[in-house]
Amino acid sequence: MKNDTSTDLCEDVVCEERYVLIYIDERRRYIIKIRRGERFSSDKGYIDHDDLIGLSYGSQIKLSSGVKAYVLKPSLEDLVYKIFRRPTQVLYPKDLGLILVMLDLSSGKRVLEAGVGSGVATAFLARAVAPNGRVYGYEIREDFAETALNNLSKIGLDRYVEIKIRDVSKGVDEKDLDAALIDLSNPWDVTEVVYEALRPGAPVIFFLPTINQVEKLLNKLYLDNKWILPKLVELLEREYETKIGALRPKTVMISHTGYLIYTRKILNR
């Protein structure tokens, strides 16, 4: 989130106690927290934090070896995938982007997240509903919940999030939520409580890695008979080599992260 005080100098220049992205090349992208007296080191050379403080973001720097690098303000994507501790499988940007669109998120919305894990998706949900909305995250494992909260607090998004250490199948405290993201291995056990927590018409997305889970969940949703016809999609991201004169898809790609199942609550009588 952007700070409210537009006079915040640290929006534009490297400040102490802020995260900075040191960009050397495509494979060498490091995030460091600026602290006086410390030194950043890599296989391409080092530079002292003191030499970075006060530089405008986007500036070119020279490492000890003479190699050029750049100081950039890290994006949420940079932060989440580089400084979050991630004891669990996490969602990828390609999936998160479509989730934000399909859950119809905007500032002020109140969202349920079941299965917080490392808090990666939580961060993106939180930013999408900030500054006026809120994410209610349910996580059964205390250690994950703590990691997630710790992760989120590092980047100031914890203030838009409430995390509960709780088996979501036991019930959701909130009512009339605007959307839900369910990233659990047994989502069929929670469709009723999720239903109760949502306002009529609200969208839900379930994220599932295996086809067997997809089948079992679809069966449950049909049985529940209070959701619109589920939509099942997966996204494949194909990245290219961009060398001039040798443009081609990268040889290897991530073929599979998970399936997205989208539906909406309806009132059935």
Place this chain on the structure above:
Amino acid sequence: MKNDTSTDLCEDVVCEERYVLIYIDERRRYIIKIRRGERFSSDKGYIDHDDLIGLSYGSQIKLSSGVKAYVLKPSLEDLVYKIFRRPTQVLYPKDLGLILVMLDLSSGKRVLEAGVGSGVATAFLARAVAPNGRVYGYEIREDFAETALNNLSKIGLDRYVEIKIRDVSKGVDEKDLDAALIDLSNPWDVTEVVYEALRPGAPVIFFLPTINQVEKLLNKLYLDNKWILPKLVELLEREYETKIGALRPKTVMISHTGYLIYTRKILNR
């Protein structure tokens, strides 16, 4: 966007002059604007608007034929692809989602959009930066600009957008913008003005349908020598048939919308 007054009854029930999604089945999804005395008709039967007013969103209704349907609050996606006039090719949700993530958008950000077209991407950018940010849209064709503005005003997102009928290659008025989305057929002609309009380190995405455009743009970006190494990706969305016992990818899919080229402005000296 959610209205600020949480007491707005029309958040929950069907009101006059509001858009409503009539959901009959996967292929029969209609958006209507509620007006007393009017009638909604489809090949599955009709219903009078008067019978809808006051219903809770999510409610089941019966069409004249006895067929069941549901009244839902349309998502931004529903609205944009169903009520926008679209004289131009438009971006798809899969691409827009990743764009929102890669451009690192959040409330308060100021974004450049070059090539507004029908305003589809504009709507998603606007919502992502609302309520405190702003989209500056440049569109060379007056008719497109008018259509886009008209589209956006139908859904109240025009207040976050400023559209200028202008060849963006002639210059951008704004400075220190946080991000840019360039959806032009000749993006190589605008890299300098886009560069000038962005704050250092800011991300840009170029959307391009053909490989030849990709090559020409990459050449230009390398020549400019003031951007980080561009990242080139495309997203494939694969949708499945969800019939119980006959789960399978749909036979036909959209194989190609366009390539996304992502880079960030750096200060080169």
Place this chain on the structure above:
Amino acid sequence: MKNDTSTDLCEDVVCEERYVLIYIDERRRYIIKIRRGERFSSDKGYIDHDDLIGLSYGSQIKLSSGVKAYVLKPSLEDLVYKIFRRPTQVLYPKDLGLILVMLDLSSGKRVLEAGVGSGVATAFLARAVAPNGRVYGYEIREDFAETALNNLSKIGLDRYVEIKIRDVSKGVDEKDLDAALIDLSNPWDVTEVVYEALRPGAPVIFFLPTINQVEKLLNKLYLDNKWILPKLVELLEREYETKIGALRPKTVMISHTGYLIYTRKILNR
């Protein structure tokens, strides 16, 4: 198959009673059987068969409208997809190609095909094992078997094929077959008889459109406990527009034909 008599003039020039491919453009590819006195007509003009007889394959011709076209010798692919009557779903070239490789076919091999359908796969199997091998095709529906045989005889491949109107689950007459292609909706019912018909180590491919069939078959194969670990793949074919300066994937593609499950018979004791 190539004719044995290398002196066959009709290998090189258009002859009576032979199939010829009239190639006008990518979308206008017609196969006709040359008969004196007949006329080929299209929306781009006509030409008399008599004017084609004796022309070298590859020759340019002019239709009545002045539009240019070419006479080509049809490939097996051209013939199968254009002159075969196809009352059933058929396999695509992309899948057939990989099947030929994975079934390790070569001249002299003896192959089982369960589920002959229209005979499309049969034609490719037959050609791969010709001139010394044989395809044993089992088809439960008499009408399909007749269509297939009729199709194959049009192109002279029937002599390498024996088709039996029979429920393959009732047993296969042949022993020690070198490979099998199973294109049935209930392959789990035939794994034992297929096993009995194959020589030890022989490969089998099952072609299945839905994931549910795949699951059920995998379960059966594991239960049988006399096959190597099955390999499950699908092939996606992406075609491009080749217009100079506007190279790009075609907008729409076939996303799904079916899944290929490959395994090999082992002796388990």
Place this chain on the structure above:
Amino acid sequence: MKNDTSTDLCEDVVCEERYVLIYIDERRRYIIKIRRGERFSSDKGYIDHDDLIGLSYGSQIKLSSGVKAYVLKPSLEDLVYKIFRRPTQVLYPKDLGLILVMLDLSSGKRVLEAGVGSGVATAFLARAVAPNGRVYGYEIREDFAETALNNLSKIGLDRYVEIKIRDVSKGVDEKDLDAALIDLSNPWDVTEVVYEALRPGAPVIFFLPTINQVEKLLNKLYLDNKWILPKLVELLEREYETKIGALRPKTVMISHTGYLIYTRKILNR
């Protein structure tokens, strides 16, 4: 190829001096040549070749550790990717399969291969045209040509192949060839000589890894003006994990091998 003498015992049982596939599990597939007195060793245990001789193919064996394995007759695919020395990039089965179909190969055909490399494609072409056809392979590098010939002779396919150490752009000796596979980095330099070597109407496939090569070749083909409109495709092979109850695409896949460009020679006057 199958041996002509059907009395060849070694078709069915493990013999000396023959290649055998030792299948332990999906990742442990070894090809060995059987020699009295030798021992096969793996991280899962060992077994003496003498204990394998005379076993029926498909037999279960026990390694020294007690781990079960199977002796299988290697397929051409097994052989080519496991015993061929491969100093060059090689074609994959998915591409080779479609190539066999599109080149319309059958016993007796005479095929040009420009760019023999390690002989992987040569092996599949040779088998497809055996026993009556022939592959004419042109390879500019002597070391590659020798490796290829050596590879092919290991599996007895050299008798269907003639390899010439020659820059194919200098000319092809053969005339009236039935098809051509061009796997060169500069195919635009050879389209004329390939044209001269083919019979009218004959198909050609060019295999190219980068888009830039594709563009340059397409330009050349259009300029030549004696080929039908080229077809450009790529194949994506998606493999699945087949664990019961956890069916899902493998996480990582080969995203790109190369583009296939298909065209046919026409007589232009």
